[in-house]
Amino acid sequence: MADRQLIELTVNGAVHEILTEPRRTLLDVLRQDVGLTGAHAGCEHGVCGTCTILVDGEPVRACLMFAVQAEDHDIRTVESLERDGQLSDLQQEFSAHHGLQCGFCTPGFLMLAEGFLAQRPDADRGEIREAVSANLCRCTGYQTIVDAVTATARRRREAAPSTEDSGKEEAS
Template sequence: MNDPHLLTLTVNDTEHEVVVEPRRTLADVVRHDLRLTGTHVGCEHGVCGACTVLLDGAPVRACLVFAVQAEGADVRTVESLDHDGALSDLQQAFSDHHGLQCGFCTPGFLMLAEGVLGEQPDASREDLREALSANLCRCTGYQTIVDAVHATACSRREARA
């Protein structure tokens, strides 16, 4: 029943073949097998959101998704935001608005925000505050995170206009 399974995962636009036991989580495979350590593992119960990745564009807790469930899907981790060594607009906004302190929760917030902005590009500040409350941060008090994501939403709206 727990025999290893050859799995093909598309992570950050790169196809990977890995052999995994069916019970391995996507977070474990991304971090340990693919060596993409930007995805942080916090509570391992789906509560904190530190392990948030995008699965076909939707934010998911990678600690709650079995890797085999991601086969055939498009997985994006925080490493996908890097543009040839330059920060993405969202990463820059987190820096500009002081949306991070210790940084442990930041990758999860970045991916949650990317997913929310992808699904709701015209989200209001209140919509963003509600969506971002799904992840835990013990350092910033959330206001600066909301400010960073709202600033990104506004600049992306201007760019579309």
């Protein structure tokens, strides 16, 4: 039996102590030990993106990262998007734009888009199309996914206070 290592993972704001073999992937530990099954095991080679999560805000393929590598990092899974029983704006737009069909790839697309929009809130449709092309979907043809992410970007920009408004408030 391989040696086990005690690791501490911060997942969706909660700390988990896990005794695991160093060879286990972060995806396996999230699903089997932490009990968060939103990230799916697809190709298990980092190609499809169904296992995409955020590590320190960056989209990462959880099937390619060892759990021991994730210690001391902030991990977010698709389960972090829903708050108090309410879907996030991104999840709402995926639903409104029919950005999912079978749903297998959806968690990966949601986390890819969440990380991308956090870094590029002003992204245009072409940049969004390029970003989502990193994940694979066999059902939707991507158009509805691009529509959903574009609508979320627009929605977030409209909800954000403008720099002009904040300057007026400071002057008051």
